[in-house]
Structures are given as structure tokens and as C-alpha cells.
Amino acid sequence: MPVRARRKRKKRTSLYLVMLLIGIFLGTLVIQGISLKAECSRLTAEQAQLQEKKTELEKEQEAIKEKKAYMKTDEYIEKVAREKFGLVYDNEIIFKAAE
Numbered sequence: 001m002p003v004r005a006r007r008k009r010k011k012r013t014s015l016y017l018v019m020l021l022i023g024i025f026l027g028t029l030v031i032q033g034i035s036l037k038a039e040c041s042r043l044t045a046e047q048a049q050l051q052e053k054k055t056e057l058e059k060e061q062e063a064i065k066e067k068k069a070y071m072k073t074d075e076y077i078e079k080v081a082r083e084k085f086g087l088v089y090d091n092e093i094i095f096k097a098a099e
Contacts, residue, residue, distance in 0.1 A: 070076050081087040088094060
């Protein structure tokens with residue numbers, strides 16, 4: 001084989017090798033990009049779910065605070081005393097249904 005043909009063949013082989021490596025690199029980038037996009041979508045959905053749960057817990061916390069404040073009132077204490085212990089005021093009359 002002439003020297004020029006060998007050089008040309010060697011350059012062509014090198015060019016094919018470089019193109020192959022670039023192709024592998026681009027393929028890897030595409031696959032990683034798709035993977036990251038899927039992960040991003042999953043995390044966005046999870047974030048929305050957690051935000052909804054946070055809102056529910058904040059409502060529950062507010063309800064607990066309101067109940068705590070109510071439990072400190074005289075009205076609540078009187079209600080519990082009447083229901084659980086059967087206590088009444090001195091001037092009250094209790095009527096019970098006949099069985």
C-alpha cells in the first residue's frame with residue numbers, strides 16, 4: 001500500500017473513533033437529561049403533596065389552639081362540671097325522665 005493511502009486510512013479511522021466517542025457522549029447526555037427531567041417531575045409532584053399536607057396540618061394546629069383557648073374559659077369548665085360530675089347551681093332544679 002502506498003504511504004498516502006495508509007495516512008488517509010489512519011486519518012479516517014481516527015475521525016471515526018472521534019465521531020464514535022462524541023456519539024457516546026451525546027447519547028449519555030440525552031439519557032441523563034431524560035432521567036433528570038423525570039426526577040424533577042417526581043420531586044415537583046412530591047412538593048405539591050407536601051405543601052397540601054402542610055396546609056392541612058396548619059389548619060389542625062389552629063383548631064387545637066382554638067380548643068386550648070376554649071378549654072381555659074369558664075364556659076368549658078362549667079360544661080364539664082355539669083356533664084361529667086352532675087354539678088348544678090344552688091338555685092337550679094333537676095328533672096329526670098321516668099324510666
